[in-house]
Amino acid sequence: MRSYSPFRELFLARMREFYREPAAVFWTYGFPILLTAGLGLAFRNKAPEQIHVGLADSAEVAQLATALDADERFIVESASATECARLLRVGRIDIMVSFDDEAGAYEYRFDPTQPEAVRARLLLDDTLQRSAGREDVLQVAEVQVTEPGSRYIDFLVPGLIGMNLMGGGLWGIGFVTVDMRIRKLLKRLVATPMRRRDLLLSIISGRMVFTVPEMTILLFVAWLMFKIPFAGSLLSFAVVAAVGALSFAGIGLLVASRAQKLETISGLMNLVMLPMWLCSGVFFSSERFPAALQPVIQALPLTQLNNALRAVMLEGSGLGSQWMRLSILTAWGVVSFLLALKWFRWT
Amino acid sequence: MSDAVRCCDLRKRYDPRKKEPVDALVGLDLEVRHGECFGLLGPNGAGKTTTIEILEGLLEPTSGSVELLGMRWGSDDNQLRQRIGISLQETRLAEKLTVTETVRLFRSFYRQGRDPGEVLEVVSLTDKPNAWVQKLSGGQKQRLAVACALVGDPQLLFLDEPTTGLDPQSRREIWEIVRQQKSRGYTTLITTHYMDEAERLCDRIAVVDRGKVIAVGTPDELIARLGGDHVIEFALENPAESQDGPLKESYSELPSVTGSRAEADGFVLTVREPHVCLPALLEHTARSNYALARLTTRHASLEDVFVNLTGRHLTEADEEHVPA
Ligand SMILES: Nc1ncnc2c1ncn2[C@@H]1O[C@H](COP(=O)(O)OP(=O)(O)OP(=O)(O)O)[C@@H](O)[C@H]1O
Numbered sequence A: 001m002r003s004y005s006p007f008r009e010l011f012l013a014r015m016r017e018f019y020r021e022p023a024a025v026f027w028t029y030g031f032p033i034l035l036t037a038g039l040g041l042a043f044r045n046k047a048p049e050q051i052h053v054g055l056a057d058s059a060e061v062a063q064l065a066t067a068l069d070a071d072e073r074f075i076v077e078s079a080s081a082t083e084c085a086r087l088l089r090v091g092r093i094d095i096m097v098s099f100d101d102e103a104g105a106y107e108y109r110f111d112p113t114q115p116e117a118v119r120a121r122l123l124l125d126d127t128l129q130r131s132a133g134r135e136d137v138l139q140v141a142e143v144q145v146t147e148p149g150s151r152y153i154d155f156l157v158p159g160l161i162g163m164n165l166m167g168g169g170l171w172g173i174g175f176v177t178v179d180m181r182i183r184k185l186l187k188r189l190v191a192t193p194m195r196r197r198d199l200l201l202s203i204i205s206g207r208m209v210f211t212v213p214e215m216t217i218l219l220f221v222a223w224l225m226f227k228i229p230f231a232g233s234l235l236s237f238a239v240v241a242a243v244g245a246l247s248f249a250g251i252g253l254l255v256a257s258r259a260q261k262l263e264t265i266s267g268l269m270n271l272v273m274l275p276m277w278l279c280s281g282v283f284f285s286s287e288r289f290p291a292a293l294q295p296v297i298q299a300l301p302l303t304q305l306n307n308a309l310r311a312v313m314l315e316g317s318g319l320g321s322q323w324m325r326l327s328i329l330t331a332w333g334v335v336s337f338l339l340a341l342k343w344f345r346w347t
Numbered sequence B: 001m002s003d004a005v006r007c008c009d010l011r012k013r014y015d016p017r018k019k020e021p022v023d024a025l026v027g028l029d030l031e032v033r034h035g036e037c038f039g040l041l042g043p044n045g046a047g048k049t050t051t052i053e054i055l056e057g058l059l060e061p062t063s064g065s066v067e068l069l070g071m072r073w074g075s076d077d078n079q080l081r082q083r084i085g086i087s088l089q090e091t092r093l094a095e096k097l098t099v100t101e102t103v104r105l106f107r108s109f110y111r112q113g114r115d116p117g118e119v120l121e122v123v124s125l126t127d128k129p130n131a132w133v134q135k136l137s138g139g140q141k142q143r144l145a146v147a148c149a150l151v152g153d154p155q156l157l158f159l160d161e162p163t164t165g166l167d168p169q170s171r172r173e174i175w176e177i178v179r180q181q182k183s184r185g186y187t188t189l190i191t192t193h194y195m196d197e198a199e200r201l202c203d204r205i206a207v208v209d210r211g212k213v214i215a216v217g218t219p220d221e222l223i224a225r226l227g228g229d230h231v232i233e234f235a236l237e238n239p240a241e242s243q244d245g246p247l248k249e250s251y252s253e254l255p256s257v258t259g260s261r262a263e264a265d266g267f268v269l270t271v272r273e274p275h276v277c278l279p280a281l282l283e284h285t286a287r288s289n290y291a292l293a294r295l296t297t298r299h300a301s302l303e304d305v306f307v308n309l310t311g312r313h314l315t316e317a318d319e320e321h322v323p324a
């Protein structure tokens, strides 16, 4: 007589349903890679933007043109004063230079609330003053940092990995669960002697397994495209990613525990994820938010996951130093799972 | 031996806290004996699904008691789940699993059961073991659902409208499965709104209407209660005049007639012996100067039983049904 393991069969069913559904495979693997590659390219370290300077026609201003033309950091456009003002308004130039006859002085016109314009003003002024003969008083030396490990892209990639773990856990679990509920498949399953936690655990385990290739591919793409350095050990990374995936799987199950429509679950997912996308330090450090908000932000699972991922990937921290973060993540996962089990709607 | 299913005074009120609660069951009693195929026959909205899901332990009754195989929900759940098989009125099984994988999955939940291959033979799906569920026809999907119900080798099988929407051939295939179950000595409880199905397949039937059982018995018994098992349907040339008035009463006095009712454009008589009644009927119409537009005779069916009990047809009952 053959023996059957319900958990094993449920788990296999989950795997089969996943890899036989091209759309699911794309959203789990293809999309995060495209997203990472796309965002990575957008935020890759580029040569600093050139500065567009508008010179309002006049003899005095024309004298400046030679100094700027020689400097490749500047792109010069000469036009009438009104035309320059228009170019400034529509953002075609960063700064406009004119000569005020009454005051007998040059005039810079720019928007001080735009960092680009402020930078333009500083560099432009510096260049013009020097070409007019100003000497530097202070002697300084510069060290330029563009090595892998300290660029924006290096900061960004762990954030994107965390974001993918969150999205994958919530969508991967929430969608599948609600879909089974809509099809009355959950109801059919609880009409058998199946143990309920076997089903929930099989869904979560499936998600954990799908995470492995996802993380491998993401890391590989990040390394291939952006030469992201990896300071810590792969094992530590795997543990952090696994704890993160588990945590979000539990949260996904909780979010999906009662929803009866795909619209409901989509709304709930976005409601849960949006604050973390914004505040948990995916694109910029969560430390930038006001101190009053920090306790809340630090309690969010994605904040802890991103911090732990950065610590491991960028600083090479070991797991020991991350125990607090991992505990917070685990707590989120376990509490969510238990609540989900309690509130779960099977019919 | 006790009954396979016994439920007493089942009541179910949906949405009790809303302004318009629905009383789906209003005191329903059932006794299903071991080894029989028992049918719940009733129109749409009668409460068949509600009843069967309460029996299956998937729905809490508002009040009333349920006993299956001598056990009760709440105390012997796992035991019961091991021994009953279920096919819900609507379940969409996982689309991307194959037939065999699906049956294996369900097999794995039971301590004891039948071999998936054997069950596929029973439901005649052996030619499609590796087809995805998605690719099956409606009838094949339904048979797969029944296979999932059978694979735990249930002593008690619940099938909720397993043949609705299927073509006659597929329906007969499902009937065959139920008969095999019976030949194994197991009990089946099936719901349907096809009378012919109930009549041919079931040992006993409960006619359900508006949340309660209005008649129970073997198909023959139920029909016999009409008083005669033949039906004469006829219409006169002038329906407007003939429908009401003294004519209607006069038919029930014809020899061998046990019941009469006006229906659509004509009359329906329940008759013990057509060869006695027919000559008298012809003479009667001739005498009253009405010409016959049509006349047919047939065996009485459960439909007649239902109409006799409720004044409505099984198929049209739904439109008139207003939740209490
Ligand atoms: N979840 C629910 N909420 C509210 N009312 C319900 C619910 N389920 C069923 N009902 C109502 O209860 C009554 C009985 O429904 P039930 O599904 O038991 O009928 P049925 O005999 O199975 O009908 P059918 O032949 O159409 O399947 C109907 O009036 C129906 O509208």
Ligand SMILES: [Mg+2]
Residues within 6 Å of the ligand: B048, B049, B050, B089, B160, B161
């Ligand atoms: Mg029903």
